[in-house]
Amino acid sequence: MSVTIKDIARMAGVSYSTVSKALKNSPLVSEQTKRKIKDLADEYGYQPNLIAQSLVSKKSGIIGIVWPTVEIIAISTLMTHITAELEKRSYSALLSVGSLETGVRLFNRLHVDGILVFELNRMFDPSESVRSEIPVLSFGLSNVASSYASIDVNRKGAIETAVRYLHGLGHRRIGFVGNLEDHFSKQHDKFLGYMEAMDRLGLPADPHLRVHTRKLVWQEGYRAAKFLLQCRDKPTAIVSASYELTVGIILAMKEAQLHIPSDMSIVSYDHVPQLAHLEIPVTAVGVPVEKMAACIAEAALRMVEHPGDDSPPMAEVELAERLSCAPPKPGR
Amino acid sequence: MSVTIKDIARMAGVSYSTVSKALKNSPLVSEQTKRKIKDLADEYGYQPNLIAQSLVSKKSGIIGIVWPTVEIIAISTLMTHITAELEKRSYSALLSVGSLETGVRLFNRLHVDGILVFELNRMFDPSESVRSEIPVLSFGLSNVASSYASIDVNRKGAIETAVRYLHGLGHRRIGFVGNLEDHFSKQHDKFLGYMEAMDRLGLPADPHLRVHTRKLVWQEGYRAAKFLLQCRDKPTAIVSASYELTVGIILAMKEAQLHIPSDMSIVSYDHVPQLAHLEIPVTAVGVPVEKMAACIAEAALRMVEHPGDDSPPMAEVELAERLSCAPPKPGR
DNA sequence: TTGTAGGCGTTATCAA
DNA sequence: TTGATAACGCCTACAA
Numbered sequence: 120m121s122v123t124i125k126d127i128a129r130m131a132g133v134s135y136s137t138v139s140k141a142l143k144n145s146p147l148v149s150e151q152t153k154r155k156i157k158d159l160a161d162e163y164g165y166q167p168n169l170i171a172q173s174l175v176s177k178k179s180g181i182i183g184i185v186w187p188t189v190e191i192i193a194i195s196t197l198m199t200h201i202t203a204e205l206e207k208r209s210y211s212a213l214l215s216v217g218s219l220e221t222g223v224r225l226f227n228r229l230h231v232d233g234i235l236v237f238e239l240n241r242m243f244d245p246s247e248s249v250r251s252e253i254p255v256l257s258f259g260l261s262n263v264a265s266s267y268a269s270i271d272v273n274r275k276g277a278i279e280t281a282v283r284y285l286h287g288l289g290h291r292r293i294g295f296v297g298n299l300e301d302h303f304s305k306q307h308d309k310f311l312g313y314m315e316a317m318d319r320l321g322l323p324a325d326p327h328l329r330v331h332t333r334k335l336v337w338q339e340g341y342r343a344a345k346f347l348l349q350c351r352d353k354p355t356a357i358v359s360a361s362y363e364l365t366v367g368i369i370l371a372m373k374e375a376q377l378h379i380p381s382d383m384s385i386v387s388y389d390h391v392p393q394l395a396h397l398e399i400p401v402t403a404v405g406v407p408v409e410k411m412a413a414c415i416a417e418a419a420l421r422m423v424e425h426p427g428d429d430s431p432p433m434a435e436v437e438l439a440e441r442l443s444c445a446p447p448k449p450g451r
Numbered sequence: 452m453s454v455t456i457k458d459i460a461r462m463a464g465v466s467y468s469t470v471s472k473a474l475k476n477s478p479l480v481s482e483q484t485k486r487k488i489k490d491l492a493d494e495y496g497y498q499p500n501l502i503a504q505s506l507v508s509k510k511s512g513i514i515g516i517v518w519p520t521v522e523i524i525a526i527s528t529l530m531t532h533i534t535a536e537l538e539k540r541s542y543s544a545l546l547s548v549g550s551l552e553t554g555v556r557l558f559n560r561l562h563v564d565g566i567l568v569f570e571l572n573r574m575f576d577p578s579e580s581v582r583s584e585i586p587v588l589s590f591g592l593s594n595v596a597s598s599y600a601s602i603d604v605n606r607k608g609a610i611e612t613a614v615r616y617l618h619g620l621g622h623r624r625i626g627f628v629g630n631l632e633d634h635f636s637k638q639h640d641k642f643l644g645y646m647e648a649m650d651r652l653g654l655p656a657d658p659h660l661r662v663h664t665r666k667l668v669w670q671e672g673y674r675a676a677k678f679l680l681q682c683r684d685k686p687t688a689i690v691s692a693s694y695e696l697t698v699g700i701i702l703a704m705k706e707a708q709l710h711i712p713s714d715m716s717i718v719s720y721d722h723v724p725q726l727a728h729l730e731i732p733v734t735a736v737g738v739p740v741e742k743m744a745a746c747i748a749e750a751a752l753r754m755v756e757h758p759g760d761d762s763p764p765m766a767e768v769e770l771a772e773r774l775s776c777a778p779p780k781p782g783r
Numbered sequence: 784t785t786g787t788a789g790g791c792g793t794t795a796t797c798a799a
Numbered sequence: 800t801t802g803a804t805a806a807c808g809c810c811t812a813c814a815a
Contacts, residue, residue, distance in 0.1 A: 121559075121584040123792060134802045139794060149800060164582065169560040170506050171792035175807045179502075195527070202548050211557050214546040216534050225543050227453075228501040250496065252453045337698075338730070366669075373706050398670070455808060466786045471810060481784060503808035507791045 122163045130163075131156050142167070173230060182419055183231040183253075184214045185222030187238055191335055192362055193389045193408070194237060200412030201235075208420055223249040233423035235415065236260060236267065254422045256430070258415060259305050270418045270430050272411065274305060274388070277404040277436040278312030281358045281386040284402075284438055286320050289446040290356040290384060293322060296343040296368060297360025297388075299331040306335075309360045309388060328354055332364060340367025348375055355447035356384035362394055365401055380445035390439060400441035410434040454495045462495075463488050474499070505562060514751055515563040515585075516546045517554030519570055523667055524694055525721045525740070526569060532744030533567075540752055555581040565755040567747065568592060568599065586754050588762070590747060591637050602750045602762050604743065606637060606720070609736040609768040610644030613690045613718040616734075616770055618652050621778040622688040622716060625654060628675040628700060629692025629720075631663040638667075641692045641720060660686055664696060672699025680707055687779035688716035694726055697733055712777035722771060732773035742766040 124142075128135035133152060141148045141156040142165075148156075159165075173179035182205055186198065202212040210232070215222035219236060226234050236257040255267040278295075285293050295313040298306035310329070317324055327350045330343035340363060347354060348371065359365040365387035369379065377383050379399045387394055390405035406414075411434065418430040456474075460467035465484060473480045473488040474497075480488075491497075505511035514537055518530065534544040542564070547554035551568060558566050568589040587599040610627075617625050627645040630638035642661070649656055659682045662675035672695060679686060680703065691697040697719040701711065709715050711731045719726055722737035738746075743766065750762040 125792075135792090136794080136803075137801060139792095140801090143794090147800065152800085166556070166560050168506075168562060168792050170502050170511075170562050171807090172794080173807095174500075174502050174506055174792080174809095175794050177807080198548050206549075206553070211553075212548070213557075214548060216530050216544070216546060217538075221538070221543075224498070225545075228498050230500060230502050338728070341730075370702050370705070373702070396670070457808080467808090468787075468810080469785060472785090475810090479784070484784085500808050503791090504810080505791095506793095506808080507810050509791080 121168075122165050123168065124165075127156060127159050127163070127165055131159055177230075179229070179231050180209065181211050181213055181229075181231040182233050182235060182423070183222070183226035183229070184212055184235045185219055185226070185237065186214050186216055187218060187222075192393060193391050196391050196393070196408050197412055197415075200408050201416055204412045204416035205420075208416065210420065220249045223251050223255065227251055227253055233419050235419050254426060256415075256419050256422050268422060268430060270415060270433055271305065272406050272433055273436050274308040275312035275315070277388055277406075278309045278358060278360075279316040280436055280438050281388070281404045282313060282316035282320070282322075284404075285356045285358070285384060285386060285444065286316075286322065288356075288384065288444060290354075291322055291447075292325070292328060292352065292354040292356075293317065294347050294354035294357040295329040295360075296340060296347070296357060296364050297332055299329060306360065313358060325352075327351075332360070335361045335363045337363045337367035337370070340364030341371045342367070344368040344371035345375075348377075354383075356386070356444070359385060359387040362387060362389040362391055365389075365394065366397070369397060369399065369401075380443050381448065384444040384447070386438075386444060390437060395439070395441060399443050401443040402441045403439045404436060406434045406436055407439075453500075454497050455500065456497075459488060459491050459495065459497055463491055509562075511561070511563050512541065513543050513545055513561075513563040514565050514567060514755070515554070515558035515561070516544055516567045517551055517558070517569065518546050518548055519550060519554075524725060525723050528723050528725070528740050529744055529747075532740055533748055536744045536748035537751075540748065542752065552581045555583050555587065559583055559585055565751050567751050586758060588747075588751050588754050600754060600762060602747060602765055603637065604738050604765055605768050606640040607644035607647070609720055609738075610641045610690060610692075611648040612768055612770050613720070613736045614645060614648035614652070614654075616736075617688045617690070617716060617718060617776065618648075618654065620688075620716065620776060622686075623654055623779075624657070624660060624684065624686040624688075625649065626679050626686035626689040627661040627692075628672060628679070628689060628696050629664060631661060638692065645690060657684075659683075664692070667693045667695045669695045669699035669702070672696030673703045674699070676700040676703035677707075680709075686715075688718070688776070691717060691719040694719060694721040694723055697721075697726065698729070701729060701731065701733075712775050713780065716776040716779070718770075718776060722769060727771070727773060731775050733775040734773045735771045736768060738766045738768055739771075 124138050125135045128138045138156050141153045205212045215225055234253055234255045236255055238260045257267040257269045282293055297309050299310050301307055330346050332339035332343050359368055372379055372383055386402050388405050390403050390407040394401040394403045414433050421428055421430055456467045456470045460470045470488050473485045537544045547557055566585055566587045568587055570592045589599040589601045614625055629641050631642050633639055662678050664671035664675050691700055704711055704715055718734045720737050722735050722739040726733045726735045746765050753760055753762055
């Protein structure tokens with residue numbers, strides 16, 4: 120059994136309420152007894168029992184994160200950053216890997232201070248929206264009919280930025296690799312951004328320029344890129360909807376002996392450092408992970424500490440210019 | 452505020468201890484009152500307060516998992532399976548992403564039933580071994596001087612199996628891609644397995660046949676494979692130390708226009724389904740993830756439920772024959 | 784078959 | 800400046 124406040128009290132020869140105060144640095148305790156108590160606590164490695172604390176104070180200092188899909192790198196990276204960000208603000212993060220339902224239920228029983236729900240590529244199934252006594256903030260969930268608060272990234276704007284950037288470099292035939300079909304998924308916003316930008320810029324909306332990928336894995340990116348290369352009038356630039364897809368696209372280029380950026384320019388969604396560390400540092404659009412993490416953590420804490428206030432805005436999308444883009448070769 | 456046992460008691464017109472018993476299906480309560488109480492509980496969505504429960508019962512039904520490195524696919528997959536496995540046995544898993552110290556401390560304050568610590572590629576730093584009142588089971592940690600119980604995979608045996616398998620197919624020049632240098636990391640066992648098998652089989656221990664990779668990322672595998680291909684007398688088969696490395700190796704082969712398995716055979720560590728879904732289904736060695744998850748969950752629960760018993764053994768390494776291996780071409 | 788009372792480790796409010 | 804004491808939500812003897 121670990122040492123409790125009562126053990127310390129007995130050893131210090133004071134009552135346990137005094138110990139409680141001393142450990143919280145209350146001004147109601149003399150410096151002398153405070154010292155004695157603190158020394159004792161250190162010596163015996165006293166750790167307050169969070170369970171007991173949160174039972175009485177109704178505050179746990181924990182944000183529960185529900186994370187259904189563990190295998191997307193941008194999200195893994197995001198998790199690390201969010202955890203760090205919460206810690207900075209003296210909260211702790213605890214993750215539950217698995218279904219929304221299981222996670223939300225567990226965190227409700229645990230009475231954490233707030234819940235963060237992530238769901239990136241699955242379509243939102245409203246029947247799954249689980250009731251929660253504890254405030255829930257969702258990220259990347261198409262919140263049709265959802266009772267949760269939400270914060271999200273401007274995926275559409277990000278892709279628009281990418282297209283405009285390529286257009287500015289002189290590209291006209293710009294391809295898109297990503298989710299074209301799941302209309303209820305937030306992933307689809309990226310496609311909308313592409314279509315809208317192409318349209319606005321008066322660029323050809325050739326269906327051969329876009330390839331649907333079912334999942335955000337590199338194999339799909341690879342497949343899609345090969346497909347684009349077979350095209351009679353192939354693109355001079357590609358916008359990719361995720362880091363994983365981009366990895367696949369680069370491979371396909373390699374295999375086809377095409378040089379990036381001289382033969383093909385690439386802009387990738389996901390503003391993560393990993394994109395800078397590929398063989399060719401890839402120009403990226405999106406909200407930088409650290410900023411994203413900071414905004415999400417901020418929003419989550421605002422939600423628990425000032426319920427009712429509306430959540431702070433997500434940071435703006437940024438473009439990180441790297442080496443994967445160049446003007447198209449003359450004559451193309 | 453959520454509904455408590457007292458609320459239900461008031462509504463049912465009984466005392467709250469009766470409710471407590473009824474909800475636990477105690478035989479000390481009449482069927483009739485039990486029904487009434489249970490209906491009420493359902494109707495109002497009563498969820499027992501885990502905090503209060505575990506404060507009194509000293510049991511939380513939670514296993515805390517400390518997970519420092521989020522970005523290795525085999526581990527991500529493993530997490531999902533372990534969570535599922537624990538749930539089957541009516542426990543819940545909660546992850547803490549970050550340092551060993553932070554995680555162990557948090558879970559101690561939370562008084563979870565047991566802690567599982569993962570650490571795959573970093574060297575073990577004994578100074579980091581944090582004191583824990585709660586039983587800790589470590590996986591993949593070089594437990595020099597560690598006070599934690601541990602369970603682990605026979606990495607050495609796995610790689611030996613791989614080498615023997617290739618040898619059986621007729622290969623003589625077998626390469627190895629993995630961690631050659633961090634002697635205190637468990638990753639190093641793989642290299643030892645390679646060296647020992649080569650030695651036992653009387654195969655050439657040509658230093659040019661092995662390439663050190665610093666991290667388990669595909670870029671390193673790619674780099675290593677290119678290196679092996681430059682070799683004057685290049686290998687006819689490669690043993691790869693992880694899924695990520697294998698992905699990189701395959702890319703390098705592609706780029707060099709080498710066909711797998713006719714030009715080069717590959718066996719990869721990590722018995723995960725992802726290896727079967729690469730363009731060429733890759734022959735793998737290791738303990739299959741599901742089995743591994745089951746063993747780890749089993750060991751963790753044994754540790755919390757029967758302290759003192761020694762942990763059950765890890766499942767044996769298996770070889771999954773797929774399409775990435777063939778006898779070497781004659782004349783090589 | 785049901786209710787009462789004490790306690791789990793803390794915090795917070797009063798009284799001393 | 801300190802110490803009792805009541806709560807937080809639940810469990811478990813034990814008493815009725």
